[in-house]
Amino acid sequence: MSKTIIVWFRDDLRILDHPALYHAALDGKVIPLYIHNETEHTNSEWYSLQALTAFQQQLRDKGATLVIKHGEPVRIIPEVVQTFEADAVYCHYQYGPGSREQDEQIKENLFVPVRQFHGNVLTEPGTILNKQKQPYKVFTSFWKSLRSLPIAKPFPVPHKVDWYNGKASAIPHAPKSPLNTYWQAGERQALNKWRQFLHDQINHYQEYRDFPGIDATSLLSGHLSHGEISPKLIWHEAKEALEITSMENRFQHTMEESTETFLKQLVWREFAYHQLTFFPQIIDKPLQPKFQAFQWQEPDPLLLDSWKKGLTGYPLVDAGMRELLETGYMHNRVRMVTGSFLVKHLLIHWLDGQAWFSRMLVDHDLANNTMGWQWVAGTGFDSSPFFRIFNPVKQAEKFDPDGTYMRNWLPELRNLPLEYLYHPWEAPEGVLQEAGITLGKDYPLPIVEHQYARERALEAFKQLKKEANNH
Numbered sequence: 471m472s473k474t475i476i477v478w479f480r481d482d483l484r485i486l487d488h489p490a491l492y493h494a495a496l497d498g499k500v501i502p503l504y505i506h507n508e509t510e511h512t513n514s515e516w517y518s519l520q521a522l523t524a525f526q527q528q529l530r531d532k533g534a535t536l537v538i539k540h541g542e543p544v545r546i547i548p549e550v551v552q553t554f555e556a557d558a559v560y561c562h563y564q565y566g567p568g569s570r571e572q573d574e575q576i577k578e579n580l581f582v583p584v585r586q587f588h589g590n591v592l593t594e595p596g597t598i599l600n601k602q603k604q605p606y607k608v609f610t611s612f613w614k615s616l617r618s619l620p621i622a623k624p625f626p627v628p629h630k631v632d633w634y635n636g637k638a639s640a641i642p643h644a645p646k647s648p649l650n651t652y653w654q655a656g657e658r659q660a661l662n663k664w665r666q667f668l669h670d671q672i673n674h675y676q677e678y679r680d681f682p683g684i685d686a687t688s689l690l691s692g693h694l695s696h697g698e699i700s701p702k703l704i705w706h707e708a709k710e711a712l713e714i715t716s717m718e719n720r721f722q723h724t725m726e727e728s729t730e731t732f733l734k735q736l737v738w739r740e741f742a743y744h745q746l747t748f749f750p751q752i753i754d755k756p757l758q759p760k761f762q763a764f765q766w767q768e769p770d771p772l773l774l775d776s777w778k779k780g781l782t783g784y785p786l787v788d789a790g791m792r793e794l795l796e797t798g799y800m801h802n803r804v805r806m807v808t809g810s811f812l813v814k815h816l817l818i819h820w821l822d823g824q825a826w827f828s829r830m831l832v833d834h835d836l837a838n839n840t841m842g843w844q845w846v847a848g849t850g851f852d853s854s855p856f857f858r859i860f861n862p863v864k865q866a867e868k869f870d871p872d873g874t875y876m877r878n879w880l881p882e883l884r885n886l887p888l889e890y891l892y893h894p895w896e897a898p899e900g901v902l903q904e905a906g907i908t909l910g911k912d913y914p915l916p917i918v919e920h921q922y923a924r925e926r927a928l929e930a931f932k933q934l935k936k937e938a939n940n941h
């Protein structure tokens with residue numbers, strides 16, 4: 471007799487390369503379930519409601535009804551199992567400590583089996599180990615090890631599914647948001663965006679990916695973090711594209727290098743899941759324990775607020791923070807610069823930055839965001855050392871050499887000649903007047919002086935080292 475299987479969709483709103491759905495379709499009738507349990511109004515939550523709307527429609531087009539429930543999964547799952555007299559629940563693993571605990575609780579309380587699959591990663595987190603059977607702490611070694619493994623092929627869309635088709639559920643109300651201008655959710659959007667990037671842009675990724683003024687990265691992070699596309703699909707399609715073009719292409723070498731650089735970035739995501747699995751304390755404790763004793767400044771609400779609003783007086787930092795405010799996204803290079811500014815120039819705890827990013831990013835991903843902040847703060851395993859302090863002016867000169875990015879996000883500085891755009895406080899009065907800027911009124915003076923901030927940060931680090939040596 472055919473079974474009834476509940477497929478619990480969460481951060482995997484797609485049907486292509488969805489192992490849980492694929493297996494459920496083989497095993498019986500499929501009840502697609504989504505549980506809405508968000509109470510915080512973050513930009514990522516806004517995105518997930520858009521993704522849910524798109525997914526509901528996608529299933530409707532297939533004659534399926536997505537069952538949508540609200541509340542604690544621990545309570546909802548048994549109720550749904552009972553209502554549909556289901557024989558099993560299939561879903562993908564999640565790797566955050568809270569989700570893992572919740573899933574264990576569900577399994578303990580349920581009278582039917584729960585089958586879990588590693589659906590949103592290239593390899594099973596926790597399985598890539600060094601020769602001593604220990605987790606890798608250095609990215610390059612992790613990358614080399616992963617690259618030598620056979621990555622499983624993506625599962626196709628199941629050929630035939632016996633879907634549940636019943637009364638449609640209402641989707642939680644998503645407030646109107648200007649983010650609509652920037653992001654369109656959905657599996658079809660994700661696939662189109664990826665394939666267009668693969669076709670038109672991946673060759674230039676290596677050369678331009680660090681320049682925020684150039685449209686050179688994939689912008690797939692929102693789709694990946696909400697599971698509208700799978701990393702395995704990306705991996706294999708990128709490799710296949712290389713094979714197809716290798717026949718007669720004289721740019722083959724550049725293509726290989728650029729594709730490899732792109733896949734390497736994708737593997738940073740994998741490295742983040744690997745770390746979250748082995749070191750769950752990463753979400754709020756420094757991975758290098760010595761940093762527990764670091765003397766962060768008492769957070770000054772005015773300074774923190776200036777950073778959040780993009781009013782620090784350093785144009786690259788401000789452009790990044792305004793991009794985040796406006797779009798819920800920030801270019802990777804600028805995430806590093808703004809993050810470094812918060813923790814090193816202002817000596818504000820990285821957890822404050824992590825919290826702001828998790829509220830603002832449409833692509834918020836617990837593993838990536840946490841690893842990103844530990845990298846920036848120098849507290850992680852393979853992170854930027856604390857004593858390497860980004861100079862926000864030099865970073866701007868190097869990575870926004872014609873000022874496109876800063877001018878785009880800081881309209882008040884648009885008329886400032888390039889040579890002063892990096893440090894408006896050095897512009898002569900006449901130049902400022904001509905550009906229509908009064909510093910301190912139209913655009914702030916720096917909230918902290920770079921050299922002073924640098925020395926203060928290095929001093930705090932020296933104290934930390936002293937303390938570590940005394941213990």
Ligand SMILES: Cc1cc2nc3c(=O)[nH]c(=O)nc-3n(C[C@H](O)[C@H](O)[C@H](O)COP(=O)(O)OP(=O)(O)OC[C@H]3O[C@@H](n4cnc5c(N)ncnc54)[C@H](O)[C@@H]3O)c2cc1C
Pocket residue numbers: 679687688689690691692694695735736737738739740742800801802803805806809827831833834835836838839840842843845846
């Ligand atoms: C402080 C800080 C916080 C971050 N927070 C997040 C977050 O919450 N969610 C998130 O997805 N990424 C985060 N990142 C990583 C990175 O900035 C974004 O993944 C990237 O900017 C997304 O743009 P893209 O899709 O165009 O990337 P591409 O350059 O096109 O890369 C393709 C994909 O690879 C992955 N990737 C790329 N770079 C990284 C990286 N450094 N670490 C981990 N994965 C990477 C992403 O899934 C990305 O979509 C953070 C980085 C820093 C420094």
